[in-house]
Amino acid sequence: MTSPTIADADPVSAILAWLQEHPGVADTLGGPGRVSGIAEAPWPHLLVGHGPGGDLRDLKWATAPEVTLEVYGDPGGWPGRAELRRIILRCAQAAQELVEAPHVPGSPVISSITPSGVLLWSPLIDKQPRWLMNLSVVLHP
Numbered sequence: 001m002t003s004p005t006i007a008d009a010d011p012v013s014a015i016l017a018w019l020q021e022h023p024g025v026a027d028t029l030g031g032p033g034r035v036s037g038i039a040e041a042p043w044p045h046l047l048v049g050h051g052p053g054g055d056l057r058d059l060k061w062a063t064a065p066e067v068t069l070e071v072y073g074d075p076g077g078w079p080g081r082a083e084l085r086r087i088i089l090r091c092a093q094a095a096q097e098l099v100e101a102p103h104v105p106g107s108p109v110i111s112s113i114t115p116s117g118v119l120l121w122s123p124l125i126d127k128q129p130r131w132l133m134n135l136s137v138v139l140h141p
Contacts, residue, residue: 004141006059009108011067011137012037016048018098019091028090035091043074044084046091051134053116062140066116069095073129081121081129088119088131095135112138 019025020035025046029035035046051066071088073079079087096113103109116136123129 004106004108006061006063006141009063009139009141011065011108011110011139012048012050014108014110014139015067015095015098015113015135015137018101019046019048019095022094022097025091025094028087028094039070039072043072044079044087045072046070046088047072051116053134054136062111062138064112064136064138066134067095067137068132068134070130070132075126075128077127077129079129084129084131085119085121088133092133092135108139108141110137110139112136 016037025035026032029044029046034042034044035048037047037049039045039047047070049068051068054065056063069088069091071084071091073084098110099113114136116134120132122132
């Protein structure tokens with residue numbers, strides 16, 4: 001059996017699994033089944049994906065890639081902008097709790113999760129409401 005490498009330390013998988021099981025996130029979003037890797041109903045919905053930046057350092061041990069959180073409202077415009085902002089910030093805070101959680105063997109070790117930019121209001125072209133933010137995740141295999 002080979003040892004895990006930096007390529008095995010996927011921050012999106014770790015944060016996605018954490019947020020899918022987090023009871024506070026389910027409450028904030030209005031129920032279970034509202035966190036995934038794609039924008040889909042039921043609304044509001046949290047999408048967790050790979051971010052546009054980060055720091056791969058020397059690709060030997062720890063890296064600091066970005067993970068993007070996107071919260072989508074219903075295409076009809078609800079909940080409102082302020083409520084969706086509250087939702088994405090609560091989900092980001094829940095993601096930060098992963099740093100203090102007991103380590104699960106076989107998963108990457110996450111030592112830091114911090115905001116890496118601004119909170120951005122970015123509705124879709126069809127006016128579906130959406131907020132975005134990036135998290136810098138320091139992890140190693």
